[in-house]
Amino acid sequence: MSLGSMSLEGRAAVVTGAASGIGRAVAARLEQAGMSVLAVDLDPDPEGPGASHRADLTEPAANAGVVDAALQRFGRLDLVVPNAGIQHVAAIDEFPLDRWEMILALMLTSPFMLAKHAWPALRESGSGRFIAIASVHGLVASPYKAAYVSAKHGLLGLVKTLALEGAGDGIPATAVCPGYVRTPLVERQIVDQARAHGLPEERVQGEVILAPHAVKQLIEPSEVAEVIAFLAGPAGRAFTGAPVTMDQGWTAR
Template identity: 85%
Template sequence: MSLEGKAALVTGAASGIGRAVAARLEEAGMNVLAVDLHPDREGPGVAYEADLTLAEANAAAVAAARERFGRLDVVVPNAGVQHVAPIDEFPEERWQTIVSLMLTSPFMLAKHAWPALRDSGSGRFIAIVSVHGLVASPYKAAYVSAKHGLIGLVKTLALEGADAGIRATAVCPGYVRTPLVEAQISDQARAHGLPEDRVLEDVILAPHAVKELIEPSEVAEVVAFLAGPAGRAFTGVPVMMDQGWTAR
């Protein structure tokens, strides 16, 4: 059951983790639909533009992958954004955007991809979640809530897909070196009242036992493992790669 000739849909594939995942799955011989709000035509996979906060865009992306590749074996919901603010100041439209993008979009992708994942015989739904699917941090109400919900979706899909050979997993990294993390540095500095140069060590990496950022390629390697034959026994579980964060 090699990945050669199979098809994947990866969201948020123009940057950071999604880009690394699309490149890694392509390297394994897969056809990849690289879905993004701002697709990179030079990046890995077949670039496809979609605003995944819109429910119908998710159905259209799945249809595009099936039409283009004639099958769909692996779905990687990854697109995400962050907003850092105390609860009493948290903008309601940011809550809506984050829940739409990071919880409703994975649900819509699963719903519409389900027949193709069933036909695959070895379908995989591999959500890029976060350590924030299991633990919280202050000032991230929407992100933490959406990620906790996404683990619930993964567990449900694992049970529903079991008889059809579909596996669903939640990859849960600690902090990864991507633009999403770099963009948080100034917001975190403001929220914590710290100079920006202290934020990486004192705030961002503080909960890691190992004070090192994870590389996007390392997350992509785990996704490739879960997508392939060796990932067969992983379903309905968070796959932690958090530099010791949740060991406490």
């Protein structure tokens, strides 16, 4: 198959967590490339990119509903981008079980359920892709983020398994692993990080958030979206079963 025959034009994608931050930028970028996008969120924005669709992805059945909605609306599904995520910052002996369960449900079980239900359509697509938004926290840990780090490590395991199963089905599966990206998820952490680290809030960005970055800059959501568009397109064919890390040098140490 020539690379040119696999343009994103006319193809269909599901992006979760598409009302904010990285997911919103990804939905906009894929739409710009000519894809039809189901923009799934707990709190959808009808003014945002894509066709907005409300779902609480912590409920396993809602993930099957998302795939059905995309197929009903677009008649095909070529790309799934599990992105919806939340954070909880707390020491292990204070970490609430309900937050652990919610984070695992949203950030590990939801990608599994999306893959499970989307697989036949991705196979049928002929150039199906499964590209999760993981995190540098899928590769390394930080204190006070037990659930998030565990979910992201698990997500990389899922993607590796899907890559092996997808090899025969023509479905590359991968996960992008960014360092800190300028989004509401990071802004919301500042108060909790200040408490957990015993620092005033104004010192959190420099001393906690950007501390592990070799390059002391946040990543922009549009930069992550550009990587997704590349991976989803013809040149992304060989990116499967391995993390795609964009972490401002975090893991170089």
